[in-house]
Amino acid sequence: MLNEYDVISKVGQNVLAGYLGLIVETSELQQGANSIESNGVGVALQIIGQMEGQFISTMSTATVKELVSRMMGGYEVQQLDEMCWSAFQEFGNWFVSGIATELASQGIQVNITQPLLHEGDVTYHSINNYTVVTMTSEIGKIDVYMQLEEAQTTK
Template sequence: MDVKYINPFVQAFFSVMPQLGFNEIKKDGINLKEDNLTNSGVVMTVGIVGEVKGNVVYCTDLENSKKIASVMMMGAPVEEFDEMAQSAVSELANMLTANAATFFSEIGITVDISTPTLLYGNNISIKMSSSQVLCVKMSADGIPFEVNISVDN
């Protein structure tokens, strides 16, 4: 997978997270995964269409999703992963992917994105759109966050 398809997602994380109130943003590693992802916690998937096609799947655990929602809601305590917290975390997936689409446009690649789909629970299985999935491990204020990218041009 060409790095030019990965960098917009990494740039988006470094751009969006500080705007939401996170201070320490890091890229913690990159690895390849199979096209069948299994995750427990919170999974947000967004489709990508246009000159690049595929999907991106964001993953973190339930407790960290509540922490992210709390930061996004100006520090309001989030005890339950209720409708408000789910909406906040879904909006994060939307913001990250829309920002990545903007970075794609800056390198001359036009893409559109779908509305995010949020799933949560144990052993969530997702079949990615291509056989090659690149997982970028990110963190914001110590909260681990996976960005799983599966695109073809």
């Protein structure tokens, strides 16, 4: 049985600590959220294949600027421009590629779609229930929402 919390936590540690040198604390596991509110910036990707679902990560604009700054080797980010948006999309790719790798290690083959970004106040509503994990570091709070289920096969 897939434990979404464990997958999110492990991949979050790998991406945030391994790639960006952040000290990360994972907390606030919530099961069953079907409404997602974001007051800043977010990245969303679909997971398709033997399992299907969504990944959404949201955070404040200040946290995104710090994240992108670290991704760019310390370059100071004043405003979110096209280069920053591209880097933030890559953050989503890193995270969900890590999830795909974790699933593959369990014999589950999936692919990911291109990231979709949002900015501003957004509320997602879904019939699906998400696992919610909050990761806190020195650059701020990152909320991760993930929902996966076995793909429906047709004969």
